[in-house]
Amino acid sequence: MAHAENVKTLEAKCHCGSVHFTIDVPESSLPLPVHLCHCSICRYGSGAPCVFHAPLGPDIEPCYIAPSSESNLTVYVGGKPESTWTFCSTCGCHVSSGRTGKAISVVSTSIFEDHSPENFQIRKHIFSKSAKDGGIAHMLTQVGGHDLADWNPPDDDPEAQIVESKAEVGEDGQERLRAECRCGGVSFTIQRPSQQVLDDEFMNKFVSPLDQTKWLAALDVCNDCRLVNGTHVIGWTFVPLLLCEPVIKSDLKIGTAKTYASSPGVLRSFCGTCGATVLYSADDRHGGEPSQVVDIATGILRAPEGPMAEKWLTWRSRLAHMDSGRMYDENFTESLHTGSKQWDAIDALNSLQTPFLLFEARRKAGIIPDATFMHAMRVYLKRIGYSLSDLDRLNMVHVAGTKGKGSTCAFVDSILAQYQRTHAAPRKTGLFISPHLVSVRERIRINSKPISEDLFTKYFYEIWDRLGTAAEHAAGGPDASLEARPLYGRYLTLMSWHVFLQEGVDAAVYETGIGGEYDATNVVEQPAAAGITTLGIDHVQILGDSIEKISWHKAGIMKRGSPAFTVEQVPSAARVLRGRADEKGVALTTVDPDARLGSVKVRPNERFQRNNAALAVALAEAALKKLGVALPESSSLPQEFVDGLEKVSFRGRCEVMVEDEVIWHLDGAHTADSLKLASKWFAKETENSHGPRILIFNQQGRTEAVDFLESIYQETSRRDKAPFEHVIFCTNVTYAKAGYKRDFVNYQINPDEVEKMTSQRRFAAKWSSMDPTANVLVMPTIEQALDHVRNVANDLEEGEAAQTLVTGSLHLVGGALGILEKADAL
Secondary structure (H helix, E strand, C coil), rough: CCCCCEEEEEECCCCCCCCCEEEEEHHHHHHHEEEEECCCHHHHHCCCCCEEEEEECCCCEEEEECCHHHHEEEEEEEECEEEEEEEEEECCCCEEECCCCHHHHHEEEHHECCCCCCCCCEEECCHHCCCCCHHCCCCCCEEEEEEEEEECCCCCCHHHHCCCCEECCCCCCCCEEEEECCCCCCCCEEECHHHHHHCCHHHHHHCCCCCCCCCCEEECCHHHHHHHHCCCCCEEEEHHHHHHEECCCCCCCCCCCEEEEEECEEEEEEEECCCEEEEEEEEHCCCCCCCCCEEEEEEEEEEEEEECCCEEEEECCCCHHHHHHHHCCCHHHHHHHHHHHHHHHHHHHHHHCCCCHHHHHHHHHCCCCCCCHHHHHHHHHCCCCCHHHHHHHHCEEEEECCCCCHHHHHHHHHHHHHHHHHHHHCCEEEEECCCCCCCCHHHHHCCCCEEEEHHHHHHHHHHHHHHHHHHHHCCCCCCCCCCCCCCCHHHHHHHHHHHHHHHHCCCCEECCCCCCCCHHHCCCCCCEEEEECCCCCCCCCHHCCCCCHHHHHHHHHCCCCEEEEEECCCCCHHHHHHHHHHHCCCCEEEEHHHHHHCCCCCCCCHHHHHHHHHHHHHHHHHHHCCCCCCCCCCCCCCCHHHHHHHHHCCCCEEEEEEEEEEEEEEEECHHHHHHHHHHHHHHHCCCCCCEEEEEEECCCCCCCCCHHHHHHHHHHHHCCCCCCEEEECCCCCEECCCCHHHHCCCCCCCCHHHCCCCHHHHHHHHHHHHHCCCCEEEEEEEEHHHHHHHHHHCCCCCCCCCCEEEEECCHHHHHHHHHHHHHCCC
16 A cells, blocks of 8 residues: 555545445545446345446445444345445445455445545446436436446447346236345235225325326435445335235334334345345334325336336426535535436326326317417416517417428527528527437427526426416416416426527517417417418318318418518418408418429438428518618528528438438328328439338327328339339337336327227238238337347348338337437437
């Protein structure tokens, strides 16, 4: 060992004090690098989401402080014979991992008294793939301003093997969730909340308020839990003992469990063999027998989807005992708090969706948006602190239509971005579009990029809190009957206004959701310009079953005093648009793509996209003029317009990706007309290709979607062979193991139909009737559909590629892109 002046002594101690030692670390080795291990061995052995380990050099040995000694440790040998796991025999605190013959190889850094950045630096996650759903690694991407690396062994490495957990069913035929420590000495199951629990005033406090089939769960950073468990953070879910099988009594003794009273009125249990934290009981969790509620360590849960067990648990956003966590390791606690709030923001947003049964009831009752919906949006706008005139500061370009409105918005945004670069006007652009592809943050963009997770979380909760407070103050008033917060899409619309106004956006492009007249975006009174893209039949239950009725709704975005533009429409739609423009006193101009675009090349360079581009030119000109930008009188387009049109990036629309022997063609078309165009594009792209053609299709919750398949079949037909050799119909569920990515959760869809793949089987029957020669498959997830295509491609001859069309739904296309690119947002 070096001289004393060259080392630093670090002190560690478990909760009960039976394990108490120091280590002398060369100052040149500080800070010790800490990794967060998410492997199943560490999770099942600790009961925590992950463990905090730092490797020690060969010359560093613990020096025990009397009366503590090494004899107070229990050593568990599991898995590989040379692998050891040590914990305090009295309180269960995890101390270290090692190999036979050496006391410590890696030490639990969470038991050291001083975890300051000078001594320890958290640098990376390891084995996060072992967690399937990523565990807390997705929440914790940086600590103290430093990005955390994420290391996993190669997929073919034996260490990469994931411990699979299977869904279980009890004797009553109902689901069970297994809780089991690493050695299996403690093993039991829990049930979902029962009616008895829901009816009990005490026990129902621990049921998720968002989904009454789930239990609440929380991440806890309290000092006592840290020193008893041996990790910075532990997850707890709260379940009545009466729903545990086999029966667990109030003494918490089950199997090989030992108990430890960590403080008056608190009893904890851990496995006496492997050390896993199991249960926590406190006197204030007694609602009277038999309603005692205990905390179960989530690290021992064996949910098939992963350690966050999100099919069973709803996680609270706020960390438990944050003040305690901050005092110990402020950087870690703040970083985890921020990440968990981002997760919770998505869950809270999803709670604003209309559940399927209510959605169906409203549909059958004929409840559709009307003028009362617009009044409600104005009330909500006022409740978050804004007036209608405030929205005029955004110089909004408002776009409605059936086909091409997303592309048109992207073109306008791209043109404005070019002027921002060359003229510094606009100062800052905003773009509000729907739906999203990978992350809900994509719906609200500043300077063409999705807002950051931090900004999304910040502004989400500002709106959430303002609406909640305003609703309390509105009690007894004329609008007291309004829900405290509007539904999903309307909430995001409110949030976008708040984001753009707070961030200083002075030119914003808005895509309507459904329709126009009663769309949430349509409270704006003086847009810079309004544009209506090609109209067709869509959303008939809300907008009507004729082109005339639909056109009436779309025309609602035209406002007196603001210019309006459209493209060539079918005569019946054009008549309605003209009539409504006359009623409103609006000058409506029909743009001519040939006159405006000249030799500009858009992608794809087809008539429908040139219509969108020409409309975007007119809308951008109107917005720039309102901003005071002088435009040349020449009939040719300025270079900024040309660059904006030719360099636009709009993902998931006529997009091509090459991956080894697979060429993916992705388009989010979801109407009969748009699917016809997407199919034509695919047929043209692949007309000289070699190799099989494959279709991946889905559209969930629309009975008429089965008829859309005929358009795809007709437009992709070939003279000498079938349109596709392989046809796959899958749900919009993202992953085979983890289920939906939380941004894709859709409560408006019938979950039974998704589970049984009802729509997909209907699609398969339809396609097989049109083409009996195709290999038609039904698959439960997007991930499995993509993997099947890759397997087909693996057997191809040299020079061949699997030409694959992914279409029918932006949710499908977004899920596919997220998997293909491993992206958090696009």
